[in-house]
Amino acid sequence: DQQVKQNSPSLSVQEGRISILNCDYTNSMFDYFLWYKKYPAEGPTFLISISSIKDKNEDGRFTVFLNKSAKHLSLHIVPSQPGDSAVYFCAGSRDDKIIFGKGTRLHILP
Amino acid sequence: EAQVTQNPRYLITVTGKKLTVTCSQNMNHEYMSWYRQDPGLGLRQIYYSMNVEVTDKGDVPEGYKVSRKEKRNFPLILESPSPNQTSLYFCASSLSRSWEKLFFGSGTQLSVL
Numbered sequence: 001d002q003q004v005k006q007n008s009p010s011l012s013v014q015e016g017r018i019s020i021l022n023c024d025y026t027n028s029m030f031d032y033f034l035w036y037k038k039y040p041a042e043g044p045t046f047l048i049s050i051s052s053i054k055d056k057n058e059d060g061r062f063t064v065f066l067n068k069s070a071k072h073l074s075l076h077i078v079p080s081q082p083g084d085s086a087v088y089f090c091a092g093s094r095d096d097k098i099i100f101g102k103g104t105r106l107h108i109l110p
Numbered sequence: 111e112a113q114v115t116q117n118p119r120y121l122i123t124v125t126g127k128k129l130t131v132t133c134s135q136n137m138n139h140e141y142m143s144w145y146r147q148d149p150g151l152g153l154r155q156i157y158y159s160m161n162v163e164v165t166d167k168g169d170v171p172e173g174y175k176v177s178r179k180e181k182r183n184f185p186l187i188l189e190s191p192s193p194n195q196t197s198l199y200f201c202a203s204s205l206s207r208s209w210e211k212l213f214f215g216s217g218t219q220l221s222v223l
Contacts, residue, residue, distance in 0.1 A: 006152075031209060032209035034209065034212075036212070041216075041217075042216060042217075043114070043200050043202070043214030043215050043216050043217055044153070044200070044202075044212075044214050045214070046211040046212060046213075049209065049211075089152060089153060091153075093207075093208045093209035095208075096141070096158055096160055096166065096207060096208045097155060097158070097168060097169070097208060098143070098155055098158075098168075098208040098209070098212075099155070099169065100145075100152045100153040100154065100155075101152055102150065102151060102152035103152050103153075
């Protein structure tokens with residue numbers, strides 16, 4: 001069963017606009033949720049995380065929202081920049097395990 | 111420079127020939143873990159380690175072994191590789207827990223013929 005789902009394989013957004021990446025989860029036991037970004041031929045890099053007891057966390061242009069009742073989280077990037085073009089992975093963590101989603105490829109259009 | 115180093119970067123082997131992918135971190139991190147990335151499946155955790163001599167299975171441990179004899183090293187061992195283990199592998203480390211910022215290596219592309 002897929003505990004962390006990213007249902008949009010890709011997303012295209014105009015430069016300067018808001019990018020919203022979505023993630024759904026089925027496991028209510030996750031303690032933390034995390035977002036990672038990955039460029040081709042590189043390892044993923046950490047973007048932002050949120051504890052399951054919070055509903056929002058912000059870091060510069062990146063904000064993560066957590067809706068526990070809907071088991072849904074989203075990553076907002078404002079404003080979107082060309083360097084944001086990458087694959088974004090959502091993940092849930094419980095105890096010492098981590099489950100990643102399949103990823104969403106974000107294209108920032110000029 | 112703080113980093114996670116994996117070797118080799120690329121590896122082509124044949125079915126059944128034992129291989130080891132090395133992983134080393136220079137940040138004195140306690141938590142280390144291995145992942146594989148496959149098209150359409152995203153990243154899946156293979157094994158993780160909370161500290162020296164403490165390892166546990168992730169989501170897809172079958173066909174893999176690990177060891178953590180020293181804090182800085184966490185090798186991934188394929189005793190008898192099979193074609194379905196052809197994948198892109200990543201090692202990662204964090205200060206102490208899986209939910210903390212993970213630092214990833216650059217990856218090892220493995221092909222098993």
